[in-house]
Amino acid sequence: MTPIEAMLSILREEGVTRVFGNPGTTELPFLDALVAAPDIPYVLGVHEGAVVAMADGYARATGRPAFVSLHVAAGLANGLSGLLNASRSRTPMVVTAGQQDRRHLAQDPMLSGNLVELARSAVKATFDVQHAHDLPVMLRRAFRLAVLPPAGPVFLSVPMDLLAEETDVDVFDAPVAAPPAATGMASAAALLARARRPAIVAGDGVGREGGVDALVALAESVGAVVYHQPMHDGVDFPMGHDLYAGALPPVNAEIRRTLAPYDLVLIAGCHAFMPHHYSPGPALAPGTRVVQVDSDPTEIGRNFAVEFGLTGAIEPALRGIAERLRELRPEVGHRRVELRERHLGARAAAETAALKAYGPAPLEPVAAAHAVASGLPIDAVVVEEAITTGVLLRRFLRLERPRSLVHTVGGGLGFGIGAAIGAAMGDPDRPVVAVLGDGCAMFGLQGLWGAARYGVPVTFVVMNNGEYRTLKDTLDNWDSRATHAGQYPGLDLGPLDFGAAATFFGIEARRVAHADELVDLVAGATHRDRPLLIDVPILGHRQGEHP
Known part of the structure; x- marks a missing residue:
């Protein structure tokens, strides 16, 4: 079979049912081949950050490596933050990028670059595919490495002319060995x-x-x-x-x-x-x-x-x-x-304090966090990228089932929107609620296009205080080394209308007026059949409760 036929054969054998990508000229041979492979649909994202985040959420929901197609050096660079997150979070992923045509690579053509070196620090392993007969070997090896402890993303650079070759290549079967049993x-x-x-x-x-x-x-x-x-x-x-x-x-x-x-x-x-x-x-x-x-x-x-x-x-x-x-x-x-007795007492005290904070918008952060936790449907998946409000949210979450919480310890902002879309695609029978800080949402806003495009019924809850509150809090507690107390250059976002942003992408939006309304809107995630963005005004720095 040809290299591209071998590639599709291996994807099927590895359980790949979606390709997450943002294409360019160097991926055209792959896109052309997918026309004859309706069993492997292409999930388009309009920015590589959203693409990698969607793949991350999908891999976690399904328990299988996700497959990602990025575009040369620039597309890979845009996806690096997501790859760093996946590496830190041990998410199995196989990522390819189309390299420029080898026949003029020495001329340093437009879009070319050292893809392997660019990816190396953000992934578990890299492969520079230079010969058609190596593609099946390296691709199979990438899927194996992606799941071996510690799991993580693996990258392959694949020249566009290699995928267009008619060379006959062999595909071999390599079953995954189970991890060894511990002794002692x-x-x-x-x-x-x-x-x-x-x-x-x-x-x-x-x-x-x-x-x-x-x-x-x-x-x-x-x-x-x-x-x-x-x-x-x-x-x-x-x-x-x-x-x-x-x-x-x-x-x-x-x-x-x-x-x-x-x-x-x-x-x-x-x-x-x-x-x-x-x-x-x-x-x-x-x-x-x-x-x-x-x-x-x-x-x-x-x-x-x-x-x-x-x-x-x-x-x-x-x-x-x-x-x-x-x-x-x-x-x-x-x-x-x-x-x-100790834990029930602590939880009851936290519940009482949060309920006392309920009231009209802008909400106390602790009340907003409690309202979200109170409204969560049974069996919901919570995608959390809310930084300060997220810390409060975890005090009230009572999630029992594995894969009910999605977060990244990687720290690359903009993860939450895409990860929520991927989580919903990977396990469509569970309601997905994404709790996002306004700053985090701004980093990943392009992901809303994917939610609208594919009609993914995610409930996006944006905690909107118009600032980078976590940095202000950290600066205040910085061992008294901050020399200009109360001054925070570069840490204010100002008023943000996330309803307008949602409307631009074709997503329905609601702005919360009271904590009780937030409980009801989140509870509605059970029966939602399209995405909804909930804009939650919360009190800013020094106006409400400190985490």
């Missing part, structure tokens, strides 16, 4: 059974690898308090569970303080805590006893000492530890009662 589960269980005050940190690897139920069984067997990793990208433990204490803050000093009372910490599927703001010292105090479980061997003991480490597929390892704990039967009833 009995020893890990014994350490946990002897702990008097155990804690668990649930990392995003747990959710990605289907280990949530196993971790619940383990936590209940040992009576451990459970924290999400800082800035977690998904549901790695049920957020309404009695043992759940919320997410760790993304600061080493705060992580150290939070975990100090516990005599043993189990860390599962967590990428080294990834702090955001600097603080002196490590995330774990010296002498902290740690049991670590991860499918990526480079994570074991990466940033802290580990007493016992298990490398292998996360779900079987956690399930094996839980089974051995049931055999050991540690006495944990008193711990579970104590934790339940």
Whole structure:
């Protein structure tokens, strides 16, 4: 078969049912071939940032690598922020870009560039395809690498004239080997059974690898308090569970303080805590006893000492530890009662404070966050890119099912709109609610074109305070080093009419007048059959509650 025929054959075998892209001249041989491949529709985005974000959300919803087609150096550059997000969030993705025709590449033609070097720092691996017979080998290898721990995006540069060749190439089959099973589960269980005050940190690897139920069984067997990793990208433990204490803050000093009372910490599927703001010292105090479980061997003991480490597929390892704990039967009833009372009390206090803040727009941020959480339909998927209001939102979310939360720890803004579209395409039976900061929404606004084009019934909730509030808050708390208190150059967006923006793209919009109205609009996501943008005016810096 020809190179392009081999490419389409491999896409089908790898389970690709959509191509996410923004095309140009160097992708024309691929586009022409797709005309005869109606089983692989082309999902167009009008900016590569939106394209990669859509693919990210789709890959997470389906559990399969997404396939992305970008356009030469400029298109790849536009997509780099999304690729950085995918790398940080461990999203499997195979990304191609059409290189200029090799027959005049030496002349430095328009649109050409060193695609491999441009992509290298943003992806897991790169391939520079130069020979037709190498395309099937490298493409197959890219799909394998994309899912092997640590998962992530893999890039291929493919010259346009190579795809147009009539050369006969071979396609080989290469089934994916299952991750190896961890050993030492009995020893890990014994350490946990002897702990008097155990804690668990649930990392995003747990959710990605289907280990949530196993971790619940383990936590209940040992009576451990459970924290999400800082800035977690998904549901790695049920957020309404009695043992759940919320997410760790993304600061080493705060992580150290939070975990100090516990005599043993189990860390599962967590990428080294990834702090955001600097603080002196490590995330774990010296002498902290740690049991670590991860499918990526480079994570074991990466940033802290580990007493016992298990490398292998996360779900079987956690399930094996839980089974051995049931055999050991540690006495944990008193711990579970104590934790339940503590957590229920904290949640009730937060609910009471939020309800007191309800009122007309502009809303208190805490009231807006609570209203969204209160209105969420059962089985909703929440895509969160709201920075400061998102921190408040997580206090009230009670998401139970894996893949119910989509976020990126990568930090590249503009992710939320595209990711929500991809999530809805990947799992169309679940309502999707995207909670966005106004600054984040501005970075990814072109994604609304895709929502309108494909009629994706996403509910976009924009928290509109007209500023980069997180930077103002950070500047205020910057160890008194800020020399011009109360002055914030470059941090104000001014009045933004997101209803007008939605209308431009052909999307219905509503502007919220009261917190109760926001609850009702979000609840309507259950029966929505087209996209809706909800513009939520919230109080700005120093006018409302500080996160």
